[in-house]
Amino acid sequence: MKRSTINSSIRTARAVCDHFQYESPPYANWSLKEWECAGPEWNEVRDCMLGWDVTDFGSGRFEEIGRALFTLRNGRSIDPRYPKSYAEKLLIDPENQRAPAHYHRSKREDIMCRHGSNILAQLTKTGPEGGCSEERFSIQLNGCARELEGREIVRLAPGERDYHLPINPSQ
Numbered sequence: 001m002k003r004s005t006i007n008s009s010i011r012t013a014r015a016v017c018d019h020f021q022y023e024s025p026p027y028a029n030w031s032l033k034e035w036e037c038a039g040p041e042w043n044e045v046r047d048c049m050l051g052w053d054v055t056d057f058g059s060g061r062f063e064e065i066g067r068a069l070f071t072l073r074n075g076r077s078i079d080p081r082y083p084k085s086y087a088e089k090l091l092i093d094p095e096n097q098r099a100p101a102h103y104h105r106s107k108r109e110d111i112m113c114r115h116g117s118n119i120l121a122q123l124t125k126t127g128p129e130g131g132c133s134e135e136r137f138s139i140q141l142n143g144c145a146r147e148l149e150g151r152e153i154v155r156l157a158p159g160e161r162d163y164h165l166p167i168n169p170s171q
Contacts, residue, residue, distance in 0.1 A: 001056055010068060013068045016116070022115070047081075047082065048071075048073075050071045050074060052070055053068075054069075064096070065097070065099070065100060066099075067099050068092045070089065071089050072088040072089065074088075086109075087109070101132070110162065114159075115158055116158060117158070118158075120154070120155055121154050121156065123137075123152060125137040132151065133150055136149055139154075140162070140163040141162050142160050
């Protein structure tokens with residue numbers, strides 16, 4: 001990806017945050033010089049890769065398959081200093097932009113629509129070898145238990161949240 005695309009995406013994401021009055025951590029706006037001067041007390045930010053991330057997931061098609069996000073929390077299972085088993089990320093996706101299907105073997109992923117328009121998420125249970133299973137599974141949608149078909153699309157309006165539990169691949 002071109003640096004100009006990355007910079008433009010971060011500027012747009014910051015404008016979205018400003019519009020919805022979302023306050024980011026101080027390091028969200030640091031210059032390269034400020035990062036160079038940050039001491040070891042900021043190692044969690046570095047080690048857990050907190051902050052801005054702009055990616056096309058290797059697709060070469062950022063406008064279709066891409067994302068600008070800000071990682072607020074992230075654990076590292078191999079590092080006892082950062083034992084969090086979940087991540088918290090602020091996702092800022094323009095209309096018609098999406099991420100590829102993916103799953104996490106060891107992290108919980110909750111999807112919350114904080115502001116703006118709807119989020120559409122296609123949810124699937126993970127099979128024993130990874131990949132997608134067509135089996136029905138349960139999630140909590142706004143605190144209410146709900147059964148889903150494999151690959152079912154859930155629509156979250158602002159304020160709604162989907163809490164789904166990690167699926168043990170060996171089940």
